[in-house]
Amino acid sequence: MRVLITGFDPFGGEAANPAFEAVRLLPDVIAGADIAKLELPTVFAACDAMLEEAVERLAPDAVLSVGQAGGRFDVSVERVAINLADGRIPDNAGDQPIDRTIREGGPDAYFATVPVKAMVRRIRAAGVPASVSYSAGSYVCNHLMYCALHYAATRRPGLRAGFIHVPFMPSQAVDKPAATPTMSLECMATAIAAAVEAVVDTVDDLRAPEGRDH
Secondary structure (H helix, E strand, C coil): EEEEEEECCCCCCEEEEEHHHHHHCCEEECCCEEEEEEEEEECCHHHHHHHHHHHHHHCCCCCEEEEEEECCCEEEEEEEEECCCCCCCCCCCCCCCCCCCCCCCCCCEEECCHHHHHHHHHHHHHHCCEECCCCCCCCCHHHHHHHHHHHHHHHCCCEEEEEEEEEEEHHHHHHCCCCCCCCHHHHHHHHHHHHHHHHHHHCCCCCCCCCCCC
């Protein structure tokens, strides 16, 4: 089995992006699966094409993308991607879409095809706080997740895809408010590795309460 894991380059004025910095720390084999790593640009118009090219070249069984969600306290495993790009800030190419459809004719939303709840449980078992998230936002992370799931649904049946958000790393919080949540890169890497383990050995996701009231 092969799993392609992606992370983004820095954006929004940050000097580094913990998403790919954590991916760099992963071993080349997790739970018997070969791990391929890919850094993607935080650019609406480029990240999806680069991901699709890598999938065509590497033929992975699953794609797991990782992004930064500054302000979140834990590792968030995303369950839903929406067919909407609405940028609070421009991407790294200066593109700031407003209410733009990602894929014309595509469904309003896709659910992740990786075992989201099993991933969360495995991450917690590894000692890292984690939760199921029901919104990947409307920036490049959601764009990539939606595109990956649309690509899998329309061109590569059987390819599983999902997305994980990670908090800021400590060095990013130096000039931010004192209450800004952070997590070490080592904890992030532990969480991603645990998530991959769940992807490798779980076909049908857990039926367990992981919903939210708000």
